[in-house]
Amino acid sequence: MELKNDGREPRRSMSHGRTSSTGSSLRRRSLSLSSAFPNQMDDDIESERVSEAGDIGDRALNSKRYSESGSVRLSADHAIENGIVFPTQGDTLLHPIGFWSRDLSTLNSASPVSPLVEEIISPLSTDGILRPVDQKNDEEKVLPQSLEYISCLAHLAVFGILGVLTRYLLQKLFGPAVAGVTSDTTILYLDLPSNMVGSFLMGWFGVVFKQDISEVSDFLAIGLSTGYLGSLTTFSSWDQKMLDLSVDGKWLFSVLGYLIGLFLAAYSIEFGVETAKGFRWLMEKHPANSSNDQSAKRWRVNSRKRHLYMILTMVLLLGSLYAVSAIMLKREFGNGGSEAQLWLGCAVGPVGVWIRWFLARLNGRGLGKTGLLKWVPFGTLIANVSAACVMAALSTMKKAVNTKTCDTVAAGIQFGFLGCLSTVSTFMAEFNAMRQSKHPWRAYAYAIATIAISFGLGILIYNLPVWIKGYE
DSSP states (O other): OHHHHHHHHHHHHHHHHHHHHHHHHHHHHHHHHHTTHHHHHHHHHHHHHHHTSSOOGGGGSHHHHHHHHHHHHHHHHHHHHTTOOEEOTTSEEEETTEEEESOHHHHHOOOSSOOOHHHHOSOOOOHHHHSOOOTTHHHHTTSOHHHHHHHHHHHHHHHHHHHHHHHHHHHHHHSTTTTOOOOSSSSSOTTHHHHHHHHHHIIIIIIISHHHHHHHOHHHHHIIIIIIIHHHSOHHHHHHHHHHHHHTTOHHHHHHHHHHHHHHHHHHHHHHHHHHHHHHHHHHHSOOOHHHHHHHHHTOOOSHHHHHHHHHHHHHHHHHHHHHHHHHHHHHGGGOHHHHHHHHHHHHHHHHHHHHHHHGGGTTTOBTTTTBTTTSOHHHHHHHHHHHHHHHHHHHHHHHHOOHHHHHHHHHHIIIIIHHHSOSHHHHHHHHHHHTSSOTHHHHHHHHHHHHHHHHHHIIIIIHHHHHHTOO
16 A cells, blocks of 8 residues: 555655646746736737727628637737736636636645646637627528628618718808808818717717617628718818818818817717617616517618618618619709719718728727737827818819819719718727726827828819919
8 A cells, every 4th residue: 555655655645746837837927927917918909909999890790700800819829838928807817727826825835636647638618608609690690601791781881872972962051042151261171060960879879879879780880880970961061171271271161170070970969879878777777678679670671681671671761762863963964063973972972981991890909910010009090081171173173174074973972982982980989098098198190190191182182272272
């Protein structure tokens, strides 16, 4: 018996020695990484979150999410195999050979029975941590990628045209012809009410209730936030009106126009978020009965058949809207004026929405392989700046050509295509998220960069030719 015990004890002692030496080196590595890695990880996650607050483009599609989650799992497994330590909620660190506590007393204590290294060296599976079970996977993954894109593009086009029509109605309602609140010659530009209303609704349907809408249909959520609200608001028109003021020497009005426009849009989304939270509180205080819950579940688009019905409905709506736009454009084009510009804008508006949606995939990605400046929504920034530059170029062309046909075509493209390519609602969602983050200065840096780049390029594209050529 003693010989057997003596045979076991050296083996256990050797096992403990090997484990202790391995554990001591791993503990030193864990402690050196634990102080810096979690903070950097949290900052990267927050930077990505604020940049993606408005839109992430086609990365929101189910097929894209699955492929990205797979790459995340592979990257995490590779990181764990290379000894990178991941913080967990219990203030512990997940390591390839087990859980190591940050408590030094726990780290220095040895287990009464220490397994051999070869018995524990296999890395723990990260599926349960990095890939939580999604109860909607079986229901939502019912369309191939091609049909997902068709459905999404149809939703974006339909809601984009509806956003163009709403923007036109708000222009007329608050413009000189009716209320007389806004005009082309003051800091209260024509699209200011649209930007305020769109930002307010973004707080409701793009921030607070976006997840609830996604429970019914992800495509409906994308159509409402990116399609309708993104097209209802426009950055390029706002920028062009400030350029029009500056070209006449009203530089102070231009600066005030940017400041007032930014303040009112930022307050509108904040007001929208607060009122939406209040409405949610009332709903939770007085919950609906079970029959209403069952009725809500019946509206969910969670099967292939329902998805196909929605695609057919959206395609028919889009065809009807295009038919009406073509008929009205043919009738009004010869007369010129705002109505002809409206129907041409409805025809070309969806293209602007699609481009902005595809650019939104750049949000939260940063620059280069290292993800530099990940907190900057480069997709939204590129969409707004490029739309503002093309808007300035078309405004210069209108002054140079100075014909009714050129004015109608250029203004229609400006109102529809560029108005939908640029957005204020998404811009404000990102601005609001940055203000509430640990680095609120980023919100103002992002806003200043967007406005300064657009205005500076606009001066080169629009102001200088007008001054040099003496266009009226």
